[in-house]
Amino acid sequence: MYQYILFNKPYGVLCQFTDKDNPNSPRPTLKDYIPIPDIYSVGRLDFDSEGLLLLTNNGPLKHRLSHREFAHPRTYLVQVERIPDEPTLNHLRQGVQIKDYCTRPAQVQLLATPPNLSPRNPPIRYRKTVPTSWLEITLTEGRNRQVRRMTAAIGYPTLRLVRVSIGFKTGKTLEKLSLGDLKPGEWREATKLERHTLESLSYQ
Template sequence: MPRYIAFYKPYGVLSQFTGEKGQRTLADFALPEKVYAAGRLDKDSEGLLLLSDDGPFIKKLLNPDNAHERVYWVEIEGEPNKAALEELSGGVVFKGYKSKPCRVSRLDPQPDIAPRDPPVRFRKSIPTCWIEIALTEGKNRQVRRMTASVGHPTLRLIRKKIGKLTLTDLVPGIWQDVKKMDIF
């Protein structure tokens, strides 16, 4: 029987089982044997990462033609106005590529999220704000490049949802088995 794992990838961990000396990887979390990450979250991001030993499932999940939704909570520098949020949602250009339209909203109320270790940079004179971005594509460091392009650099990035599956009550470094039907 194939396995499907929902894992809360902590900040600073690679989305793979091997790395350079001193790097934290998925091998540090007692995950089941023969499962592989179905997609990536960069080292500086945290949140929901799917793992499975079902090759066709992973291929389907990673195929851009399937355009499944991924939802991110993003702490940004500054407070975006309506125009910045509309620009993000309409698609922005970064590295010569224009992102597809997506859903973007300011989280209201702002979420109460446990501090990250190490902490996010803090500037007394510049407020921060949490927004939600729902994408159906996944370019390298896309969310970070998108928010920077509208003048609001990403300070913290948490993937909350892939398809129908949400992060729920998982905490950083914890995983659980899930059913395939809970993902799509």
């Protein structure tokens, strides 16, 4: 039977079950939080990123949701240094040149108020003379450290990054898995409806 686990990955946790690079001084991994064998993350979140992670033993689904050709939307809440203006936000929306590639168009909006998130442990380093702001960014690709590289490329370094939803299309309908009320380090099994949707997607 396939398993589907939604997990709120905390800051400073590896997106895998073992730390092969540091066997003598291992860092926190998924194994420290999820006591379920033989499941694997769908896509990744960086060590210094937080938020929604889907884990499963459904191989076809893992491939479909991980591969950039299927353009599944992923939404992030991003705290950046300073407050970008509209032309800067349009630059993010249209695509940013990062080394040898240009990012796909993205949905980007500046949030009027900070989102209601659990505090990060450890907290970000504040500078009294530098304001911060929050963006909501939805991408349809997931290159390595892409959000951080995008905001850095336009001069607004990312301070905190939290993935809050993973979207996917079933037919013409856009479905979404959301972080919801999960606190950092908490996980839950997919609901019956979520299971049905995910399994129908894996056979498309």
